[in-house]
Amino acid sequence: MKFGKRYSNATVFMAMLQGILIGVAAVVVIGLVLIVTKGKGDINASGEEVPTTGPPAAETPTSAPENALPLFAKQHGVFSTAESAAQFIAEDSSLAKAAVIQAGENYFVWSAVGLTESEIETNGNEGTYRKAFSVDASACGAIGAGKLREVLAETEIDKIKKLIAEQKSGGEEGEVKDFHKNMTAITAFTSDLRIIRLQLLSYYSSAKNCAKFTF
Template identity: 55%
Template sequence: MKFGKRYSKVTVFMAMLHGVLIGIVAVALIGLLLYWTRDKEPEVTMDKEVPTSGPAVVETPVEGEEQLLQLYAKQHGAFSSAAAAAAFIAEDTSLAKAAIIRVDQNYLVWSAVGLAEGEIEVSASEGTFRKAFKANAASCSAMGAGKLQAVLSETDSAKIKSLATSEKDGKKEEGAQGFGQNIKAITDFTDDMRTIRLQLISHYSSVDDCIKITF
């Protein structure tokens, strides 16, 4: 049987043309689909990245971390007892302004505390070195020394007297009188903020036991 004779040339041409048009339309639809999908992908990626880099993410600080003050001490030695540390100081007249700082079971002999490394001069011949540490004075509020953190951060000795004696809401903070007296006693002794910080840290980390020191 000869099927070809059933169709005219026009019919065959139209069928071919129709097939070509269908192919073109199919390719166009696939191209549009790919283009549309490609445009959407960056938005999906952006949505995934926002939680890690966008402003909506707020890291919760560790409790008490915002109260930590970075400081640097001039350290002369570390001893296993307060008596040994005191004997070391007594043997060296240049350590008249030094203090003993107790941290855990160690007794450290420091002679200065600065806010920056450059404030602390050390010498190999002296056997001294800089000791970086962090101080948390948040618990000192219960001792009436709520302004201790501000005093330790101060660089002008003339300003710390007003910080110690200022009033809050018209009433002096409970225990603030003792804090003011400590400030006065130290500033009568020296105007060097490195020594003032040292003596305050020594007192409030040992006597009142409210400054927490970490390395």
């Protein structure tokens, strides 16, 4: 006696077709999984390269004091000692107007400071980066540099020179007079507002220790 069940040709064809479709779907799903996995791996592998000498492009300062002034610096490197930063500048003649900025335990080499990103031109191939930061100069008023924030935010060199002339005629003395002497020396050295801001920040953050940075 035969117990085998007979199937029609249509039933056999549908079963074969279903098997083929299931196989194709499985291959597509596996392929998609491999593509997604590889893509994530590539992103993690390449990522955004952060140079050891400084941060890329622009960063947004966080937790800055309410009266802090947002600025952007052209950064060439960051060092663990003032000596190594100074040596870096000495070895590159193009950095004659650069300055060392100390913030915490780091020493940054900057060559310009602007009010906007567009003022600072950088080149990753040359190792320069745009560094966003904020400066709080409110403590500088106690040492006669109460106009420091106003000067840093100025966009016209003539207005700075006018301010210097007005203060000279006022006959200020002591630390206020020293501030104006510094301003006179810097503006005689350069008319580039980006350099003026840089040199003022370098002096009042290190020698006077009243300008405080937030990154």
